[in-house]
Amino acid sequence: MERYVFNAHAAPILLTGVMMFASGVFVLLKRPAASVNRNFFLICLSVTIWLIPTGLGYLSIEPDLAQLWFKCDNFGVMFISVTVFHFVTSFLQLERRRAVRTGYLVAFLFGLVVVLTDWLVIDVRKFSWGYFPRWGYFSIVFFAIFFGYMAASFNSLWLEYRKVREPARKNQIKYLFLAFALAYTGSVDYLPTFGIPVYPFGFISIFLFLSVVALTIIRYRLMDITLAMTRGTIFMVVYALVLGAPLLVALPSQPQIERLLGTRWWVWLWIACAILATVAHYSNLYFQRLAENRLLAEQRRYQATLRRASEGMTRIRQLPRLLKLTVSILSKTVGLTYAAIYLIDMGTKRYALQASRGKDGQPAGPAIEADDPLIQYLNVHKNAVVLEELHLQHAADPGLREVELSLRHLGAALVIPSFIHDHLLGFVVMGAKRSGGIYTDDDLKVLMTLANQAALAIENARFYEAERERQAEMFHTAQLASLGKMAGGMSHQINNRFYAECIMAGTLKGIWKEMDLAGVPEPVKQLILKTMGDLQKIENDAVRGGDIAKTLLNFSKPGKAARITFQDILKLSMEAAQFRVKFGEIDYEPVVVDPLPSLDGNLNQLAEVFFNLMSNAYDAIKKKQEAIKEGSLKLLAGQTYKGKLAISVSSITRNGVTWLQAVVHDTGIGVEAESVPSMFIPFFTTKATAEKGTGLGLYVIKKIIENHGGEIEVNSTYGEGTTFTMYLPVAKEAA
């Protein structure tokens, strides 16, 4: 027994229903965890339940069967407004749980009433397009609730639109509002239920609305609704004109066509449909491209600029210039409110701000720690992070809220990471676009390419910078070495000259000293005293000149690395120091913890290090003694000062590596806090010119220690003393 008959009007409705369901499922599967996606699916589901049975009602032959289907269809209709409300609240992140729950409950109760009684769908009427339900007065209650939830949705959107400042978000809400308003024209379907014979084209509005929202959610990150709206509209108009219009014309003239084409007329119909669908498809593509070219002209232009810029990047070798240029190109071409680049600092492993542009959204801190949620997120996902997306997602994943906070902290609407060999080299922070537009998938693609190019360029620039520094260092070392060699060659000459000066000045001074000056006229006596003072100065200068020559010679000093012990080093340095340092006058505490691992090194150079440190310590102690004598440094009552020089050596383990740690500590005069950082700079000296000291001592010491693969640190407090701590690697086998 036949229960259904073909009715062309049912086709678009059924088709829309199927597509609706499919797009709902698609959006849901895209990101099942996101509440926005879930709630969008619920809208689709309720609309599907409305459309499919409506179509089946059209097809029914018997009014009773049609009424049954319309009851089913209205079961879905009951839910539409609450699902829309639910979607809007989740999109705006409003807490409206009770309202949502009540809405679903009421919708369900109404659904039961609709299906189980005849109170709402009283019976069916026959219209030109087929059966349509007739609604009773009970439906007024439904309308109240339906409009209530719809009004609440619009109101929420409107309030949020007025509150929100970010241009992109504002845009979003505006278009979503318009999309819902458009969808609302679907209410035209209520007119026939009260007997007004208006064709129920509600499915078209709904289709338009849903395709817009679905497209935006999936492809445009729920942002650029302008583009999606345009696309959806073009699709609709093209298909409606090319495919729908001929069919609508053909359907009423079915008998004439049947007469013309015979009983197989529907075969021709299918062929015509196939041709028209193909035509519609290609025209759609054509118009889409046309619209995109117009809408995205600006975007395409800056994407091309960025591509060109990224190609040129690798040619720039100065890092600061490169970074500055990147930031300025980005903010100018994309039209950003703010742009900044953060790069990893190899030493601290933190991400430091390197360049920025734009006034708004200045970051609060200059550096991001490596364990920051954002850094962790970038390391895991290795992709661009869009603030907007995080915002929509973090209801599902609370961890994302932290990432979002980091982004907001940086003033970022978008963060583009740069990776080199899987290591996060740095990232670009981009604020909102000045246009209020959003970051599309295309944008992200171009920006990621740019970021990768930038990473390469930065790596390049860093390499060049390191290379330049290395060459400068090499040049410097070579300079010192050649200076040393020259000094080595001339040392005899230089030292012989200084020696001659020393001896002659010293002898003359000594002779004058022995001279009995009684009876010598006062002016002559004064002159002799002045001469003696000058002779002393000449002698001092000559000795100091010799010291400078010696220090420089350390660079050319022969001697290869050998297996040595700290006892060797200290013994040799003591031998040299004993003539300068009067160990008897101070407390001297050499402590060597036996047995120590030996080390590979140049004994003479290392002995020079300790000789210099001991000698410096002694000078510092003397200076403090003088300061106490002069009264510029006060001791506590009852205290005396002798001065202490302590040397201790031990082996320590840092990060699983064994080091020899040598500490040279003195209780001498110390160094003013502001001078401590400059202590290792060549020719920096705190000693007065008349005193001994070349200003090269600590610099040479540092170089020697570093040449041995070690490190040296200094700690000094004025009036308290100085501590040098050195770390030297132990011999390879000994480790």
Add this chain to the structure above:
Amino acid sequence: MANSLLIVDDERDTSESLKMFLEMKGFTVRIAFSGQEGVAAVREAVPDLIMLDLQMPGGMDGWQTLKQMKQVASSVHVVIVTGSTPDRGLEQLAVQEGAIGIITKPISVDELVPKIHSFLQGSGP
């Protein structure tokens, strides 16, 4: 009795000044201006301490002079005076060749005297 010193150095002015100063400090001082003169002086009378410059012109440097002096008087106490920076190699060589120590130039006369005394004590019988 005053300690006798022999200074072997080609720098005449320096040597004469030094002689004057050391004599003032109570030493008996002779000077020689070349290796040959130095060896001859040792032959004449063996001093308590010889201060021998390493770098001298005239075909005979400090090392050769030292060798010949040792041949003349094997127990003679020689201190090497040098303008180069002392390192282990130089010290070892000096000891090997029979010297008892090294004095590096330049050195102030005030430092020199105690040094000479310490060498004299260390070398004493």
